[in-house]
Each structure stands twice: as structure tokens, then as C-alpha cells.
Amino acid sequence: MMGHYTIRAATQRCPDWLLRVLLRDSRAGAGRTDASGRPIDLESVGSGVAVDGEHPLCGGPKREPMSDGSRAENAAMRVTLLGTGDTTGTPTVGCDCETCGLARDRDLERTRFSVHVENERTDESLLIDCSPDFRYQFLRDDVSLPDAAVITHIHFDHLDGLGNAFRIFDSLDVYAANETDPATGESVAETVSSKYDYLEAVTVRPTEPLASTAICGFDVTLVPVDHPPFVCYGLAIEDPFSGAKLSLSGDTSYDVPDSSREVLADPDLFLADAIVPAHLCEYHPLGGRHEGDDGVPRTFGTKHMTREGALALADDLNAERTRLVHVAHFYPADEAFEEPLALDGEEYVL
Ligand SMILES: [Zn+2]
Ligand SMILES: [Zn+2]
Numbered sequence: 124m125m126g127h128y129t130i131r132a133a134t135q136r137c138p139d140w141l142l143r144v145l146l147r148d149s150r151a152g153a154g155r156t157d158a159s160g161r162p163i164d165l166e167s168v169g170s171g172v173a174v175d176g177e178h179p180l181c182g183g184p185k186r187e188p189m190s191d192g193s194r195a196e197n198a199a200m201r202v203t204l205l206g207t208g209d210t211t212g213t214p215t216v217g218c219d220c221e222t223c224g225l226a227r228d229r230d231l232e233r234t235r236f237s238v239h240v241e242n243e244r245t246d247e248s249l250l251i252d253c254s255p256d257f258r259y260q261f262l263r264d265d266v267s268l269p270d271a272a273v274i275t276h277i278h279f280d281h282l283d284g285l286g287n288a289f290r291i292f293d294s295l296d297v298y299a300a301n302e303t304d305p306a307t308g309e310s311v312a313e314t315v316s317s318k319y320d321y322l323e324a325v326t327v328r329p330t331e332p333l334a335s336t337a338i339c340g341f342d343v344t345l346v347p348v349d350h351p352p353f354v355c356y357g358l359a360i361e362d363p364f365s366g367a368k369l370s371l372s373g374d375t376s377y378d379v380p381d382s383s384r385e386v387l388a389d390p391d392l393f394l395a396d397a398i399v400p401a402h403l404c405e406y407h408p409l410g411g412r413h414e415g416d417d418g419v420p421r422t423f424g425t426k427h428m429t430r431e432g433a434l435a436l437a438d439d440l441n442a443e444r445t446r447l448v449h450v451a452h453f454y455p456a457d458e459a460f461e462e463p464l465a466l467d468g469e470e471y472v473l
């Protein structure tokens with residue numbers, strides 16, 4: 124299904140420094156206001172705020188997406204890239220490399236990984252991974268708090284933000300795979316349960332990989348990928364009504380099993396782990412692997428895809444559109460902000 128994208132075509136042609144400005148202006152309605160002085164959202168749905176219910180503790184109004192009556196006919200999957208960086212993010216704390224310097228100068232950033240997926244049809248939203256930057260991301264991008272979350276694996280940059288659920292949610296379903304990880308003797312679901320057992324609002328939902336689960340009105344399927352030493356999962360998220368499909372590689376080498384590739388195939392939007400460009404493999408103690416016909420490594424070390432590997436996987440999967448995520452500050456400055464590397468705050472409507 125062909126989606127349309129709120130990262131407007133113009134931003135794809137813009138100099139990098141303009142991208143952030145455009146993203147911010149588009150979310151603010153580019154300065155246009157309605158009769159009551161509120162900003163008009165250019166997409167006509169989704170970014171307003173209405174009072175609906177109370178915050179469980181402070182009694183203040185919860186922030187919710189505004190329904191303006193056009194929701195049913197325009198219902199869509201709205202994808203916001205909250206965090207597009209690797210485990211240290213860009214800029215990296217304490218780093219004065221050229222790439223981090225450029226990011227600071229241009230006000231560009233890649234915080235730790237997280238993706239917000241709003242179902243405008245059901246008025247629910249799903250969070251993919253709980254970034255340690257959770258609080259900052261939700262304040263910055265002004266998206267609705269999620270009704271459910273999925274945890275792809277137990278690394279810090281994907282899980283440790285779950286502690287932010289404390290006193291923020293009255294209930295949050297957290298979906299995670301139910302398969303035992305030989306490296307830990309526990310499934311991801313069990314690790315999440317034991318690590319966050321103090322969070323009464325959180326209910327962990329052990330989830331069968333390679334089987335579709337209904338979450339927030341979407342059909343969500345966890346697929347095993349390759350991220351040693353731990354199990355890790357990519358995701359396919361489909362709207363059963365519109366056919367819109369978002370696929371995420373998860374943290375993975377290029378060696379994604381065929382059964383997982385079948386589930387991820389033919390997405391409208393593919394978010395692919397591309398931690399570094401392939402030419403940096405010479406600096407990894409284990410080098411690169413999974414070389415293509417051109418001899419270029421598609422895996423950096425053992426855990427992540429190179430930029431070239433991510434693009435090759437996107438091609439294998441016949442992705443309509445691809446954004447490269449989980450991007451490290453190790454990209455040289457002249458490559459770090461080139462297309463199709465994603466930046467925080469990008470928004471797509473499928
Ligand atoms: Zn740096
Ligand atoms: Zn990881």
C-alpha cells in the first residue's frame with residue numbers, strides 16, 4: 124500500500140541544517156493559527172491537545188491527541204522516530220569529534236532508540252522500546268503517552284527507560300518475547316518482569332515470536348534477528364484495515380533468518396539498524412562479515428549491520444521507503460547527516 128509521508132518532500136531536498144527547523148515548524152502548524160489562536164496542524168489530525176481524563180496522581184488533565192471529526196476518514200498509522208541513535212547517542216557526552224560538534228552546531232540529535240506508532244483509527248499508541256531518553260523524547264516531540272510498549276531486547280538503550288513508567292502511567296502493557304535466551308536462561312519477558320517488578324502499572328505480556336498479536340489495533344509480529352550474545356527481535360506492525368505496514372530490523376547483523384524476512388517483507392516504511400558505514404569495519408577487532416558480491420561487509424563485528432548491510436536488507440525486503448537508525452557518532456562528519464540516515468523527530472504517516 125502506498126503511504127504518504129509528513130516528512131514533506133521538501134525536507135528531503137533541504138540542507139541538513141534546515142531539516143530540524145522544518146520538522147519543528149511542521150509540528151507547530153508553521154505558525155498558522157485557528158480562530159481561537161491555536162496552531163493549525165498541517166495534516167489536520169493528531170497534533171492538537173484536548174482534555175480527556177485526569178492524570179492518576181496529580182489530577183491534572185492528560186494530554187491526548189485531538190479528535191477533530193476527520194479522524195475516521197483520515198485514519199492512519201503515524202510513526203515518530205523518537206530516538207535514532209546508538210547506545211551513546213549523538214552528540215555523545217564528553218565527545219568532541221567532528222560529527223558530534225557538527226550535531227551541536229546544527230542542533231541535530233540522535234537519542235537512544237525508540238519509535239512511537241500512533242493508531243489514529245483507534246486513538247491508541249504503541250511504543251517500540253523504552254529509551255533511557257524517554258522523558259526528553261516525549262517532551263520534545265509532544266506525542267501521546269503510549270497505551271502499550273514492545274521491548275525488542277534487554278540492552279540498556281532499549282529497555283532501561285521503562286523505569287520512567289513510575290508515576291506516569293496507571294497501566295501499561297509491555298509485550299516481549301517468551302522464548303528462553305540461552306545466554307541468560309530467561310526470556311526477554313522474564314527479564315523485564317524481574318527487573319521492573321516494582322512497577323505496579325506495568326503488566327508484562329509474554330509474546331510468541333513469529334505469531335501475530337493484536338496490540339493497539341495493529342497486528343504486531345516479533346521476529347527473531349541476530350544480535351549476539353542475546354536474543355533480539357525485529358518487528359512487523361500492520362494496520363489490518365488500511366494494510367499500512369511498518370517493519371523494524373531491530374538490533375541485528377545482516378544474518379536475519381528467512382522466516383523473519385518473510386514477515387518483514389514489503390513494508391511501506393523500513394527502519395534498519397545501520398550503526399556505521401562499512402569502511403569502519405577495519406577498526407572493529409572482529410572486522411566485518413556477511414560480505415556482499417562487491418566484497419563490502421554487511422555486518423559490523425557480530426551485532427549490527429553496516430550502512431551497506433542495512434540498505435541491502437531493505438532491498439531484499441522490497442521496502443517502499445527506508446530510514447537508517449541506531450546510527451553511531453562514528454560516521455565521519457561528511458557522511459553522518461546524509462540520506463537516508465534518520466534524525467530524531469522525523470514523522471511518517473502510512
Ligand atoms: Zn562524537
Ligand atoms: Zn542491542
Ligand SMILES: [Zn+2]
Binds near residue numbers: 209236280281374
Ligand atoms: Zn541498541
